[in-house]
Amino acid sequence: MSAARQALGERGERIAEEWLLRSDWRIVSRRFRSGHRDIDIVAERDTVDGRTIAFVEVKTRVANTFGGPLAAVHWRKQREIARAARDWMGRFRRQGEHYRFDVIAVTYGTGERPEIIHLENAFFVR
Numbered sequence: 001m002s003a004a005r006q007a008l009g010e011r012g013e014r015i016a017e018e019w020l021l022r023s024d025w026r027i028v029s030r031r032f033r034s035g036h037r038d039i040d041i042v043a044e045r046d047t048v049d050g051r052t053i054a055f056v057e058v059k060t061r062v063a064n065t066f067g068g069p070l071a072a073v074h075w076r077k078q079r080e081i082a083r084a085a086r087d088w089m090g091r092f093r094r095q096g097e098h099y100r101f102d103v104i105a106v107t108y109g110t111g112e113r114p115e116i117i118h119l120e121n122a123f124f125v126r
Contacts (some may be wrong), residue, residue, distance in 0.1 A: 012106035012114075019104065019116055025054070026056055034087035037080045042088060050096040054083045054120075055088075060106040070105050070119065082125040090094025100126065 017027055020043050029042035041056040059072050073081075081101060089099070103122040107115045 009060050013058045015106050016058040016104040032088055034084045037084035039084045052098045054100050054102045056102045056105050062108045073103050078123045
């Protein structure tokens with residue numbers, strides 16, 4: 001991966017973290033690694049039903065080419081995220097938690113501010 005592309009991805013992850021913090025989420029883990037798999041952000045928030053843990057994949061793009069950032073979270077990527085999430089739960093699971101998979105797309109267009117789309121429950125894993 002080129003240095004410019006890596007810097008863009010890191011900038012997108014910081015923006016996603018700020019978005020989550022403003023939405024009353026707490027960041028539990030950044031770039032959780034399990035072998036070659038990773039989860040960009042693990043966040044938690046207390047709800048009426050207990051605590052929700054979101055495994056968040058962040059996709060950052062300069063333009064909406066090739067289907068945009070959401071299209072990049074295909075079934076193989078979903079499977080890898082789910083496997084890393086199982087490893088995370090095996091290490092840190094606590095009682096009363098609900099889990100979900102989210103995707104945050106950060107797209108830089110012509111304006112100064114990027115467009116942010118937070119897709120909650122983006123996919124489900126059996």
